[in-house]
Amino acid sequence: MGDVFVLGVGIHPFGRTEGMSGVDQGVFAVRQALGDAGLEWKDVQFAYGASDAAGNPDTMVDQLGLTGVQFINVRNGCAAGGSALFSAQMAIKSGECDIGLAVGFDKHPRGAFDAKPSEYNLPEWYGDAGYMVTTQFFANKIMRYMHLNGISRETLGRVAEKAFRNGEKAPHAWRRQPVPLEDILEAPMVSDPYSKYMFCSPAEGGVALILGSEKKARELGVPLVRLKAATMRTRPPGSFEVFAPSVDIERGGSATNIASRDAFNIAGIGPEDIDVAQLQDTEAGAELMHMAENGFCADGEQERWLAEGLTEIGGKLPVNTDGGCLACGEPIGASGLRQVYENVVQLRGQGGARQVPGDPKTAYSHVYGAPGVSAVTILER
Amino acid sequence: MKAIAEGLFTSEPEPRLVGGKDRESGRIVFPCPVNDRFEPVPLSRSGTLWSYTIQRFRPKSPPYAGPEAFTPFPVAYVELPGETIVEARLVDVDFDDIEIGMPLEFTTTPLDPDAAEPVLIPAFRPAEAA
Numbered sequence: 001m002g003d004v005f006v007l008g009v010g011i012h013p014f015g016r017t018e019g020m021s022g023v024d025q026g027v028f029a030v031r032q033a034l035g036d037a038g039l040e041w042k043d044v045q046f047a048y049g050a051s052d053a054a055g056n057p058d059t060m061v062d063q064l065g066l067t068g069v070q071f072i073n074v075r076n077g078c079a080a081g082g083s084a085l086f087s088a089q090m091a092i093k094s095g096e097c098d099i100g101l102a103v104g105f106d107k108h109p110r111g112a113f114d115a116k117p118s119e120y121n122l123p124e125w126y127g128d129a130g131y132m133v134t135t136q137f138f139a140n141k142i143m144r145y146m147h148l149n150g151i152s153r154e155t156l157g158r159v160a161e162k163a164f165r166n167g168e169k170a171p172h173a174w175r176r177q178p179v180p181l182e183d184i185l186e187a188p189m190v191s192d193p194y195s196k197y198m199f200c201s202p203a204e205g206g207v208a209l210i211l212g213s214e215k216k217a218r219e220l221g222v223p224l225v226r227l228k229a230a231t232m233r234t235r236p237p238g239s240f241e242v243f244a245p246s247v248d249i250e251r252g253g254s255a256t257n258i259a260s261r262d263a264f265n266i267a268g269i270g271p272e273d274i275d276v277a278q279l280q281d282t283e284a285g286a287e288l289m290h291m292a293e294n295g296f297c298a299d300g301e302q303e304r305w306l307a308e309g310l311t312e313i314g315g316k317l318p319v320n321t322d323g324g325c326l327a328c329g330e331p332i333g334a335s336g337l338r339q340v341y342e343n344v345v346q347l348r349g350q351g352g353a354r355q356v357p358g359d360p361k362t363a364y365s366h367v368y369g370a371p372g373v374s375a376v377t378i379l380e381r
Numbered sequence: 382m383k384a385i386a387e388g389l390f391t392s393e394p395e396p397r398l399v400g401g402k403d404r405e406s407g408r409i410v411f412p413c414p415v416n417d418r419f420e421p422v423p424l425s426r427s428g429t430l431w432s433y434t435i436q437r438f439r440p441k442s443p444p445y446a447g448p449e450a451f452t453p454f455p456v457a458y459v460e461l462p463g464e465t466i467v468e469a470r471l472v473d474v475d476f477d478d479i480e481i482g483m484p485l486e487f488t489t490t491p492l493d494p495d496a497a498e499p500v501l502i503p504a505f506r507p508a509e510a511a
Contacts, residue, residue, distance in 0.1 A: 114441065129470075144432035192434050249464070
């Protein structure tokens with residue numbers, strides 16, 4: 001089995017772009033990625049495209065060119081982008097193809113995601129009673145976690161503060177204005193303990209990654225960024241997920257635990273070897289819980305990590321160097337691929353004002369979402 | 382007043398939630414799934430607060446069928462010892478007095494007291510001091 005390399009990356013800025021469809025933003029990203037790799041669309045042998053709410057990715061061929069390319073659409077909840085990437089790397093690893101595309105885009109309406117009970121195999125009364133609200137789940141999960149592990153609300157605020165500070169330095173981010181910690185903590189509450197600054201918003205954006213074999217990477221002379229591992233996993237028994245009318249008393253692990261453990265096994269390295277990480281931060285607490293679920297610290301240590309700035313760009317383990325979902329918003333199909341984009345930028349040393357110092361060699365990305373899915377990648381230069 | 386759905390809680394003077402017990406593994410879930418694998422079982426009236434949040438904005442309608450005029454409400458998870466952890470409203474408590482671990486007892490509450498035909502939803506309230 002051959003190694004897989006990231007040959008080129010492209011991104012359409014996240015946020016709100018009037019007059020541009022989700023597909024258009026995906027096409028923009030693909031063209032940029034092709035240019036970055038020094039390739040043309042006709043060189044691409046296959047594509048996996050992810051979108052949750054912005055139409056079928058394969059319709060991109062209308063704009064990119066009718067080359068007859070094999071194009072598979074992926075719809076897999078919050079792991080859509082990660083699943084597209086996972087699938088694409090398999091085709092190259094197997095030796096079947098040597099240049100492929102993983103692309104993701106989305107364009108969501110404003111406000112919280114709409115969800116119907118029937119789509120989640122839930123009775124109608126559950127929605128009538130006001131429980132089809134994702135933010136309730138996130139808030140309940142962190143409230144329990146804070147209680148068990150001694151995490152303060154101020155630490156939640158520090159995560160959001162860092163996100164907007166990092167977002168200011170990332171041209172593709174949406175929220176690029178730093179917000180003082182005090183304002184974050186005192187802003188109107190959405191779902192206790194979270195104020196409005198502590199949740200990400202649905203958004204728009206597109207990301208494209210061109211993957212290829214080692215032979216192609218060397219032929220093209222691109223920086224050698226190796227995809228050491230890509231995993232996608234679903235939930236084990238006893239996990240706590242969105243829209244749960246009941247939860248088992250006997251607690252289990254999470255999809256993240258499994259995806260992370262397997263990615264480290266495949267890569268043959270451990271959490272202590274990672275130089276920069278992009279972790280799912282749907283809300284401020286998610287970043288904290290995912291630091292532990294991915295093995296970077298023990299439960300409860302986040303309090304000290306944030307107070308000491310260990311996850312800042314110059315810290316021991318920089319986390320969400322482009323501001324993550326909190327600063328970029330969450331276009332579902334593109335979000336996981338944005339993390340990988342950001343990691344490639346960091347490993348190439350092209351991060352500008354947000355560049356992680358010390359010449360990072362390894363980078364980690366992690367997606368988590370409904371209905372209990374997670375995708376992880378580890379890159380190495 | 383009738384329940385928001387049939388089979389959610391018993392119609393006893395002191396109603397109990399109805400869970401579903403997996404006939405093979407004994408695992409209890411709520412609500413009771415409509416299939417042969419699960420046997421309906423009444424759940425404990427007493428539990429402790431496992432976690433909670435305050436819903437601060439009016440959920441979208443549809444599906445939300447609560448009052449047009451919104452007031453924030455607590456959404457809790459309540460551990461029923463040896464059974465399961467259920468999601469329900471908290472009532473008869475000041476938000477500032479809510480604490481994880483506090484003893485609770487089952488009750489019902491109208492989803493919208495001013496509706497033409499109000500319906501009852503499951504809820505918990507602080508347990509009576511012994």
